[in-house]
Amino acid sequence: MKVLITGASGYIGSLLIKKLEQNPYIEKIIAIDIKKNIDESFKIKFYLKDIRDSDICNIIKLHQINVVVHLASIVNPPRNMSREEQYSIDVKGTENILECAGKNMIQKFIITSSGAAYGYYSDNPIPLKETDPIRGNKEFPYSYHKRIIEKKLEYYKNKYPLMKQYVFRVSTILGKNTSNQITNLFQKKFLIGIKGSDSPFCFIWDQDVVDCIEDAIFADPSKADVYNLTGDGFLTIDEIGRLLNKKVIYFPEKILKLLLKILYFFKLSPYSSEQVLFLQYRPVLDNTKLKEIFGYIPKKTSRETFYYFIMENRS
Secondary structure (H helix, E strand, O other): OEEEEEOOOOHHHHHHHHHHHOOOOOOEEEEEEOOOOOOOOOOEEEEEOOOOOOOHHHHHHHOOOOEEEEOOOOOOOOOOOOHHHHHHHHHHHHHHHHHHHHHOOOOEEEEEEEHHHHOOOOOOOOOEOOOOOOOOOOOOHHHHHHHHHHHHHHHHHHHOOOOEEEEEEEOEEEOOOOOOHHHHHHOOOOEEEEOOOOOOEOEEEHHHHHHHHHHHHHOOHHHOOEEEEOOOOOEOHHHHHHHHOOOEEEEOHHHHHHHHHHHHHOOOOOOOOOHHHHHHOOOOEOOHHHHHHHOOOOOOOHHHHHHHHHHHHHO
């Protein structure tokens, strides 16, 4: 099996490559990213490429790739990166990878979407099933682009029906060395809560994400579908506060929005007023389909994943 991975130098990409390198049924790993922190070997070949580069089509053809794993995405854009540039990378870049994969008759296209694709809305059911609408939020490019990308995937499913798609809507990833926008919130002296909201969080262990993607590489084509990838259950902001032994300070929605707007304007906070929605109506995912249809059972629940993260960081 020959696999091409985009976003290969990212957090999950680098973990996945380490795992696949040990798999005797993986013959070749082609890694693509705009930065390199991967050591090449007889099994790993790295290309310094933007996912919008048309030359990726030639790379897929040259190495006779069987499976494409598309992980590349703009999660935390630099402050000076425009919305247009983010859209170009996320959406146009994904379209380029899909076209290259389809034209080269790739057998499987595996992509990490996000629970954020559902959007942050007060009327989201708890938990969300794969059949619930994905609405995204224009306020959050990452969320909005994931929604658009999933709509594009439907188009390419019809255009290239022989290329089976495995779409994983991933919840918040935590592991031994995780550092991102979410973990930054947990490292503050106190946690921020919003009056009237439980601010639920569901988590997935990083190794569960890697193992699930590896399973998808070898999965039966009949299992190609959309799946929520998350650990069982969720934690409220109060439960997280108790586990961290930190106080939760609750703010009225309007006051928090005003405060964040001021702090962001003076570059004292990376979070703007739109982030209130991010905390207020967090999507909680149902993983029943993942377990019963795809056949992957996460090794850690949301609570166990969070506890593992705490213990590893304390040590």
